[in-house]
Amino acid sequence: MRLRMDKRILLPTDYSKNALNAIRYALELYRKVHCDFYILNAFHISSYTLDSMRVPETGEPYYEAAKQEAEAGMERLMQMVRLHPQNHKHEFHTITTFNSVTEAIRNVVDKKDIDMIIMGTKGITEFKARIFGTNTVNVMERIRECPVIAVPNNYMFEEPKEIVFPTDYKSPFKKKEMADVIELAQLFNATIHLLHIDKDKDGKLDRKEQGNKELLQEILEGVTHQMHFEPAANISDGINAFVDRHKCDMIAFLNRKHLFFGSILTNPLVKKIGYDPKVPILELNDN
Incomplete structure (x- = not known):
């Protein structure tokens, strides 16, 4: 049975190979789905800081040069x-704007009622300070209106047939929090582990x-899912070992804003998954 749904998907880009790879992943992931793709580039001007008192205006030489460069990059x-x-199911819309990446994304999410953000990661950095590029972490932390899929460097598309969802069952679940991972599982006849x-x-x-576990099972009724326990010295080793053993194609997790005095990213479950994730990561938000 082919699912019919309309999606509005935001694809931020800095015109890097990494960002292009994430766009290709998005086109494959939703190839059966009617989608409006919004491709966004937030450009900067080297002589201005985004938090300075003065904002460059349309018509100023630095602004016009940066804008033209961004638009030329978008055309390429x-x-x-x-x-x-x-x-034929896909339509594309392009946006170039002078702003920080996170604020530009926030504006488009609000104005276009975005369902999903898909963006590339920077992979390992020389200082190993981030798993993803700083932009990806900031988006996951600050944009809570829709989920984010982070696609690793050079990841070649694989249908997500095996999706792992790590959980400690300490907090109750809501159906709407799990809707996007359920939707993907149904789209690809996947198993949620x-x-x-x-x-x-x-x-x-x-x-x-135990009550939270049973509630999650009720929410996933009708979706193929399996329960697992992984004895491991730390979360990172347990998740990575499971991904390798079960040949998982995606890791999904729920980023709870009230957990650990901030969110799960500040705790850092995502950091524990590893500095160089091998499969895409779907970040869901609580509501």
Whole structure:
């Protein structure tokens, strides 16, 4: 059965190979779906800082030069996108704007009612300060209106048939929080692997955790899913070992804003997954 749904997907780009790879991934991931793709470039002007008191205006030479460069980059990018097999279900919209990446994304998410953000990662940095580029982390932290898929460097598209969802069952779940991972699982007839990693309890849950586990099973009723317990010294080793063993094509996690005095990213589950993720990561938000 082919799913019919309309999606509005935001694809931020800095015109790098990495960003182009993420766009290609998005086109393949939603090839069966009617989509409006919004391709966004946030440009900067070297002689201005974004937090300075004075903002460059239309008509000023520095602004016009930067704008023209951004628009020329967008035209080159769209020529490459058009080399991808054409899909009548897909429409493209381009946006170039003077802004920080995160604020530009926030504006488009609000104005265009975006359903999903798909962007590339920077991979490992020389200082290993981030798993993803700083922009990707900032977007995951600050944009809570829609989920984010982060695509690793040079990742070649694979249909997400095996999706791992790490959880400690400490917080209750809501159906709308899980909607996007359920949608992808249904689109590709995938299995969602609920992975519980706990080095202290030998997989045993207290009454509250057991209740949350049962609630999650109810939410996933009708979706192929399996329950797993991974005894591991740390979360990173457990998730990565599971991904390798089960040949997982995606890691999905719920980024709870009230957890760990901020969010799961500040704790850092994502950092524990590894500095060089091998598969795309879908970040869901609580509501």
